[in-house]
Amino acid sequence: MASTSRTPTRRGRGRGRGRGGRGDGSSSLPPPPSTLPLIIEEFFIVVYEDPLVKKALPKKFADYLDGQEPAKVYLRAADCGPRLWTVEVLFDGQGRMYLDKGWENFAIAHGVDFGCFVHFKYEGDDVLTVKVFDGTMCRKYYYSDDEDNDDESDDDVKPCIHHL
Numbered sequence: 001m002a003s004t005s006r007t008p009t010r011r012g013r014g015r016g017r018g019r020g021g022r023g024d025g026s027s028s029l030p031p032p033p034s035t036l037p038l039i040i041e042e043f044f045i046v047v048y049e050d051p052l053v054k055k056a057l058p059k060k061f062a063d064y065l066d067g068q069e070p071a072k073v074y075l076r077a078a079d080c081g082p083r084l085w086t087v088e089v090l091f092d093g094q095g096r097m098y099l100d101k102g103w104e105n106f107a108i109a110h111g112v113d114f115g116c117f118v119h120f121k122y123e124g125d126d127v128l129t130v131k132v133f134d135g136t137m138c139r140k141y142y143y144s145d146d147e148d149n150d151d152e153s154d155d156d157v158k159p160c161i162h163h164l
Helices: 059-064 103-109
Strands: 042-046 055-057 072-077 085-091 097-099 117-124 127-133
Touching (some): 042 055, 059 097, 059 117
Antiparallel strands (some): 072 085
C-alpha cells in the first residue's frame, strides 16, 4: 500500500492573496497612525493626590481642542440625570488644561477620592460625561433624587445618591 501522507505546504505564499491582501497588490491594512486624524473622545485620570484640588487633563485632549480653550466645561455624571455641573477651565500656556472652580463640588457629590479612576467622554459643545471607578476598579453608580430640577446652583452641593 502506498503512503498517502503529504507534506504540509504554506498556502497563499507568492500567489496573490497573501495575508490581508486583495490579490491586486494593495493592502487592506489601515494607514499608519501618523496619517490618521487625531480624535480624542475618551480619556481617564487617576486620582493620586487631593481629589478636591484642580485636576490636570491629558495634554492630548487639550491638543485635540485645537486652540479653542473653553473658559468652562460642563460635566454630566453618566446615569445620574440631566444635571450639568459647570467647571471653570485653566490653561497654563504650556498646553496643559485643568479642571478648576466647580471641580470640588462635582468631586464631593460623586464620591471622587484617592485611588479613583475618573473616565471622561467628550460629547462636544464643551460637555464631558463622567464615570467614576473606585479603588477596586468597580464603577460607582448613582441616581439623582432631583432629576426635574436642573436649575440649582452648583454651590448647592447636593450629591447623587450612591446606588447600592
